Structures are given as structure tokens and as C-alpha cells.
Amino acid sequence: MRYAIGIDLGGTNIKSGVVDNTGKIIYKKKITTTAFLGKEVLIQQIKELICKILTNSKVKNKKIKGIGLGTPGIVDKEKGIVLGDAANIPGWKGVNIKKELEEFKLKVYVDNDAKLVTLGEKEFGVARGVKNCICITLGTGIGGGIIINGSLYRGRNFYAGDIGHSIIDLNGKQCNCGSFGCVEAYGAKTGIVSLAKQLIKKGFKTTILKKAKNKTENITPYLIAQAAKEGDKIAKEIFDEVTKYLSIGLINVIHILNPEMIVIGGGIAEAKEILFKPLIKNIKKYSPSSVVFKNLKIVKAKLGDKAGIIGAAVLVFNEEKNV
Amino acid sequence: MRYAIGIDLGGTNIKSGVVDNTGKIIYKKKITTTAFLGKEVLIQQIKELICKILTNSKVKNKKIKGIGLGTPGIVDKEKGIVLGDAANIPGWKGVNIKKELEEFKLKVYVDNDAKLVTLGEKEFGVARGVKNCICITLGTGIGGGIIINGSLYRGRNFYAGDIGHSIIDLNGKQCNCGSFGCVEAYGAKTGIVSLAKQLIKKGFKTTILKKAKNKTENITPYLIAQAAKEGDKIAKEIFDEVTKYLSIGLINVIHILNPEMIVIGGGIAEAKEILFKPLIKNIKKYSPSSVVFKNLKIVKAKLGDKAGIIGAAVLVFNEEKNV
Numbered sequence: 001m002r003y004a005i006g007i008d009l010g011g012t013n014i015k016s017g018v019v020d021n022t023g024k025i026i027y028k029k030k031i032t033t034t035a036f037l038g039k040e041v042l043i044q045q046i047k048e049l050i051c052k053i054l055t056n057s058k059v060k061n062k063k064i065k066g067i068g069l070g071t072p073g074i075v076d077k078e079k080g081i082v083l084g085d086a087a088n089i090p091g092w093k094g095v096n097i098k099k100e101l102e103e104f105k106l107k108v109y110v111d112n113d114a115k116l117v118t119l120g121e122k123e124f125g126v127a128r129g130v131k132n133c134i135c136i137t138l139g140t141g142i143g144g145g146i147i148i149n150g151s152l153y154r155g156r157n158f159y160a161g162d163i164g165h166s167i168i169d170l171n172g173k174q175c176n177c178g179s180f181g182c183v184e185a186y187g188a189k190t191g192i193v194s195l196a197k198q199l200i201k202k203g204f205k206t207t208i209l210k211k212a213k214n215k216t217e218n219i220t221p222y223l224i225a226q227a228a229k230e231g232d233k234i235a236k237e238i239f240d241e242v243t244k245y246l247s248i249g250l251i252n253v254i255h256i257l258n259p260e261m262i263v264i265g266g267g268i269a270e271a272k273e274i275l276f277k278p279l280i281k282n283i284k285k286y287s288p289s290s291v292v293f294k295n296l297k298i299v300k301a302k303l304g305d306k307a308g309i310i311g312a313a314v315l316v317f318n319e320e321k322n323v
Numbered sequence: 324m325r326y327a328i329g330i331d332l333g334g335t336n337i338k339s340g341v342v343d344n345t346g347k348i349i350y351k352k353k354i355t356t357t358a359f360l361g362k363e364v365l366i367q368q369i370k371e372l373i374c375k376i377l378t379n380s381k382v383k384n385k386k387i388k389g390i391g392l393g394t395p396g397i398v399d400k401e402k403g404i405v406l407g408d409a410a411n412i413p414g415w416k417g418v419n420i421k422k423e424l425e426e427f428k429l430k431v432y433v434d435n436d437a438k439l440v441t442l443g444e445k446e447f448g449v450a451r452g453v454k455n456c457i458c459i460t461l462g463t464g465i466g467g468g469i470i471i472n473g474s475l476y477r478g479r480n481f482y483a484g485d486i487g488h489s490i491i492d493l494n495g496k497q498c499n500c501g502s503f504g505c506v507e508a509y510g511a512k513t514g515i516v517s518l519a520k521q522l523i524k525k526g527f528k529t530t531i532l533k534k535a536k537n538k539t540e541n542i543t544p545y546l547i548a549q550a551a552k553e554g555d556k557i558a559k560e561i562f563d564e565v566t567k568y569l570s571i572g573l574i575n576v577i578h579i580l581n582p583e584m585i586v587i588g589g590g591i592a593e594a595k596e597i598l599f600k601p602l603i604k605n606i607k608k609y610s611p612s613s614v615v616f617k618n619l620k621i622v623k624a625k626l627g628d629k630a631g632i633i634g635a636a637v638l639v640f641n642e643e644k645n646v
Binding site: 074083084131132144146148149153154155156157158159160161162163165166167168169170171177178179180244245248251252253255256257258259260286287288291292294296 | 397406407454455467469471472476477478479480481482483484485486488489490491492493494500501502503567568571574575576578579580581582583609610611614615617619
């Protein structure tokens with residue numbers, strides 16, 4: 001049996017574990033991120049976490065093939081440097097996290113978090129055995145990973161899979177990236193929450209605000225999904241509207257890549273039918289030409305919040321195989 | 324030296340030739356298509372053309388490795404069947420062109436025309452040596468081909484590369500395919516010409532109509548490009564407007580695939596600077612986040628109207644290599 005340490009770095013938590021080469025997490029540890037204290041503190045926190053794992057996991061260190069880490073932001077996988085801004089981790093751009101972690105005398109592999117979720121789902125999740133698929137993660141932002149001919153496709157300079165910043169309404173609203181009408185401006189957390197706030201402000205009757213303890217700043221996609229599950233009409237309408245934009249983002253990537261499967265992960269995918277039902281309805285509505293969608297599977301990611309840890313370990317196993 | 328017959332089937336002409344394995348066309352023949360007379364007549368016409376090539380080309384038949392044919396419409400490359408409607412060739416959907424041509428006792432390979440242009444440009448054109456690139460052809464419709472890791476990527480059921488039907492304005496005008504706001508509805512022949520007609524109808528002063536001998540039905544993208552070259556302001560504005568939509572289609576595919584190069588071919592690409600200058604300006608305008616565009620080459624296809632013939636021959640050479 002081979003093992004790898006998988007680390008899933010986020011703006012709120014760091015999830016980590018020791019994963020064996022069948023995809024099983026045999027030791028798990030989750031800590032709260034202190035990203036707001038700056039990158040030095042965060043790096044120190046990750047190092048201490050690795051120390052604890054190496055000490056407590058009961059796996060002989062020489063059986064551990066390496067450390068895999070997924071981080072928000074685009075990553076130069078070869079150098080292990082974070083190339084783009086990372087949502088919720090101020091100052092993270094430019095950090096050479098690979099170099100930092102190499103002091104443990106283990107091989108270190110770093111990649112973008114959504115790409116590693118994709119890798120996890122491909123190897124041990126819902127996309128096992130699938131040759132060509134696209135995985136998107138819906139959360140604070142929209143992440144993406146592309147599997148082509150069974151391998152993760154990274155593109156020329158590691159940016160491939162950036163479905164969130166494809167433009168689906170050139171007259172649409174401005175996205176954080178500066179462009180107008182990006183899928184991410186509508187289909188991720190900010191877009192969903194701001195739509196809810198708008199409708200509440202307009203006086204529509206909904207249970208969302210009550211769920212948020214009457215403070216609009218407490219509104220989350222999770223609460224909206226809860227309200228929708230309980231039959232709240234406005235909450236349902238929000239998902240209908242949001243999936244309109246998401247569906248077009250997916251229609252485009254489906255037309256370009258003609259995959260076997262679309263995997264949808266990230267926190268918002270946990271809304272399950274509340275998300276998937278209007279999403280599939282809108283895909284059919286906005287792309288009546290059906291051939292490209294024939295037998296296409298659009299499914300929820302299977303590994304849930306463990307996908308990042310498992311994917312990071314898969315990165316290690318894959319890379320070590322190629323050595 | 325190895326040889327292949329390359330055939331580029333279009334709604335207006337059939338271009339064909341014998342191509343050697345250095346990409347040189349050593350014998351060439353072009354005939355007018357009688358597509359309007361129905362598929363039987365067209366198939367007969369292709370067969371007669373192949374007879375003539377085999378008789379007249381001076382290459383020993385046993386040195387010819389096979390027949391490659393590019394056709395409009397999506398093609399099941401394995402079976403050699405046209406799966407989708409083919410622009411300008413009525414009744415072509417469902418034809419098993421591979422089976423029809425196998426009577427010559429040569430290997431027959433069939434694929435979509437834009438995919439073969441891509442293959443030609445990759446092997447002997449502007450994309451030689453490029454690992455990941457996207458080629459789009461601008462003509463009656465918008466075709467596309469994707470090279471990933473040095474090979475043509477076809478997707479699950481041969482539809483990959485259909486950039487023309489990606490949606491860039493969900494509130495936009497209806498496309499022939501039934502969807503709204505497809506790139507093809509704006510950036511191909513019909514969209515360009517209808518924009519010119521609209522502006523003329525509104526009374527804008529332009530030399531386009533004169534070039535079309537005062538008949539709006541004579542207006543072509545070629546004439547509009549000619550007018551623009553001579554300084555006609557309205558003609559220039561048409562290209563500015565059209566490239567706005569094209570640029571967003573490209574921005575999306577660039578974000579998804581992060582290629583090294585975008586190759587633009589097809590008749591409309593022959594407008595050269597008239598097309599490329601506003602296109603690149605609009606890409607910069609609509610996608611201010613620049614990293615993914617850094618060092619990205621956006622170039623005109625090199626093989627011109629020979630790309631289809633050469634690409635069809637490349638298909639033969641590639642497939643025979645894999646036997």
C-alpha cells in the first residue's frame with residue numbers, strides 16, 4: 001500500500017489527511033485557516049499541520065510518497081507557485097508553496113483546488129473510468145477542471161478550465177475579474193446571494209430572511225437552498241434564475257468539448273435537486289439542438305468535501321507513477 | 324514518398340488533389356458542386372472526380388495510401404457517416420460517404436471539413452509544432468477544430484470544436500440552430516451580410532451597395548471587406564461589430580482551453596487586417612484580465628483554400644500510421 005498526504009487549502013478551513021492508493025482517507029485533520037493574518041502565518045500553519053500528520057497518522061513516514069496540496073488560485077504546477085489571486089487568501093499570489101513545504105524531505109506537488117477535485121472525482125469518484133469530462137465547483141467562485149483522454153488537461157500556462165470567466169451575456173453585469181457577463185458573476189455565491197438580497201429589498205415574500213436571522217449579511221446559498229427545499233417560491237426562483245446562466249456556461253463548454261460527463265461539485269452542489277432540476281431544465285431550454293446532449297451525464301460530485309484531500313493525494317500518486 | 328487523395332467538399336465547389344507526405348499538392352482538380360441536384364448526383368460526382376485523379380495524376384495507384392474527404396456537417400469518423408446537417412448540401416445528413424467511396428479499393432477516411440483544416444494547419448501550416456491550439460473557420464458557418472497534446476480532439480461523439488454554437492448573449496438573436504445568441508448568428512456570413520443590409524436600409528452612406536451592383540442580395544463578406552479596405556466607414560463598423568461577438572466566442576474558448584495559438588481560417592479570414600485588427604482590439608476590451616492572453620498567438624491560417632485538401636490527406640497519413 002502507498003500513501004500520500006492530501007491538503008485542501010481554503011479561505012475558511014484547511015482540510016487534510018493521509019490517503020491510501022485506493023482513495024481511502026486513513027487519517028484526517030481539519031483546522032481553521034488564519035488566512036487573514038497574512039501568508040507567513042498561513043504557511044506556518046500548514047507546516048505545523050504536516051508535522052502533526054507525520055507524527056500522529058501511524059503510517060510509516062517512508063511509506064508516504066509525498067505531499068499534495070490544492071489551493072485557490074491558478075497554480076504553476078511545475079514550480080508550485082500560486083499565479084493568480086486566491087479568493088479569501090489575501091497576499092497568496094506569488095507564494096512558492098512547493099518550495100516552502102519541501103523542507104519535510106518529501107516530494108511536494110501543488111495545484112489549483114478545483115483541478116484536484118476533478119482529479120479526485122476522476123480517480124475515485126463519480127467520473128471513474130470516464131475518458132473526457134468536465135468538473136465545475138460552485139462555491140465562493142466557480143472552479144473548473146477538464147479531463148481529456150483520461151488525464152487532467154492544464155493548457156499552455158495552467159489556466160485551462162476557467163469556465164467561471166467565460167462570458168454568456170456581453171451586456172451583463174460586471175464580474176470581480178473586470179469583464180462583463182461572466183458565468184461566475186451569476187452562478188457563484190456572490191451572484192446568488194445578491195439576487196436574494198435584491199428580491200428581498202423589492203419586498204417579495206420569502207422565508208430566506210427569517211432563516212438568516214433577519215440579517216441580509218447572513219444570507220448564504222445554503223440557506224436559500226434550505227428555503228427552496230421547504231417550498232419557498234422566491235428561493236426556487238433564485239435557483240431557476242441562477243441556473244439559467246450556469247446552463248449557458250455549461251452549454252458552451254459542452255459544445256466545445258463534447259464530453260461524456262459533467263460533474264458538479266462545491267458547496268452549492270449540495271443543494272442537490274434544488275440546483276440540478278432547474279439546471280437541466282434550462283440546458284434543454286437554451287439549447288434545443290439535442291444531439292450533443294444525448295447520453296451526456298450531468299451528475300453531482302461524489303466525494304463531497306473530501307474531494308480536495310483525495311484529489312491532492314491522487315496528484316502525488318499520478319506524479320510519482322511518472323517518475 | 325507516400326501519397327493520399329485529399330477531397331474538400333463544399334456547397335459550391337469540390338476541391339481535390341493528390342498530396343505527398345510533405346504536404347505538397349502534386350496534382351489538383353476543382354469542380355463545381357451540383358449539391359442542389361441531390362445526394363445521389365453529388366456522390367456520383369465525387370466518384371467521377373476520384374476516377375479522374377487516379378487516371379491523370381501520374382502517381383502509381385499503389386503508392387496512394389488512401390482517400391481523405393472533408394465535408395460540412397459533423398461526421399462519425401469511425402463509420403464515415405455525416406451526422407449533422409451540412410450547410411448548402413441538402414439531404415447530406417445520414418449519408419455513409421466512406422462506404423460509398425470504398426469501391427475504389429482504397430482506404431477511405433472522412434471527417435468534418437473544419438476539423439481537417441485544423442489538421443492541415445497543424446501538420447503543414449501555421450500551427451506546425453504547436454501542442455495545443457484551436458482553429459476556427461469563418462465562412463457560411465463557423466467551424467472549429469481543437470488540437471490537444473498534438474492531436475485532433477473529437478470528443479465523445481465527434482461534436483467537439485463546435486464553437487459557432489456557443490452562446491455569448493443569452494438575450495441575443497436567434498441562430499439557425501434554434502438557440503439564441505450563438506456566435507455563428509453574428510460572426511459568419513449570414514450575420515455579417517444581414518448587418519450590412521440593416522445599415523443600408525437605415526440609410527447609412529456606404530460604398531457596399533455599389534460594389535454589390537445595387538442589389539442587396541449580392542452583398543458578401545468579401546465585398547464588405549473590400550469596402551472597408553478602401554476606407555468605407557460603415558464597412559469598418561460592420562467588422563468592428565461582428566468581431567465584438569467573435570472576440571467573446573474566442574475569449575470563452577481561450578479561458579476554457581488556454582491554448583498556445585488561435586488559428587483563424589475560412590473565406591472571411593482573407594479580409595486579413597480588416598478582421599484581425601478589430602478582433603484583437605475587442606478581445607482586449609472584453610477581457611481585461613490579461614494573463615491567459617499573454618504570449619497567445621492569434622494568427623491567420625496559412626494554407627488558404629488548400630487547407631481542406633491537405634488536411635484530408637493528413638487524415639489519411641495519420642490513420643495509416645496508426646494501422
